[in-house]
Amino acid sequence: MDMNALLQQAQQVQAQLQQAQKDLEATEFKGSAGGGLVEATVKGSGELVGLVIKPEAIDPEDLEGLADVVLAAVRDASAQATSHAQTVMPNLGSLGL
Template identity: 50%
Template sequence: MAKGFNMGGMNRNQMMAQARKMQEQLIAAQQKAAETEVTASAGGGAVKVTATGDMRLTSLAIAPDALDPEDVEMLQDMILAAVNDALESAERMASQQMSAVTGGLNIPGLF
């Protein structure tokens, strides 16, 4: 009769310890992603946006020569393009950091 829970030579305590270690690594990766910034620009650098891995914008810079009262739509388009690029880059960066911990395993709700 088998004692306790045994899976592939690993007992329950070993599995719990491994799960705790992975959880600690995931938290560290999330914190690192939240602190890491990525920058994107549009309009040849007329608009620059910086975001963190937790999808927060930390900076928006608009060059003075991008301010044309006759063409507000172009400035709006540049801002949207730069924000979307920054957020996509931040998401990619965060996913890469999380994949390094999970070994590429997709765990819903992490990023």
């Protein structure tokens, strides 16, 4: 493979990566926990942009339990974003490096 072809291929991969990253950052992923009592929304960048807690999820006697459910919802949304990122990012192995 000559250097020009390799450089061109690297530039194409870089452009694909940049576009995939841009698309991923704009996509929102929803996660839930506690049977839907808590819903979290994260962007593909990992930023938490929304959190909905239904009133019936709030027990003043068990705030630690509520924190656990919120954390589980955020983790669920983040896991979906990570999984999606792995499927949409170009395969760098195609470069043969």
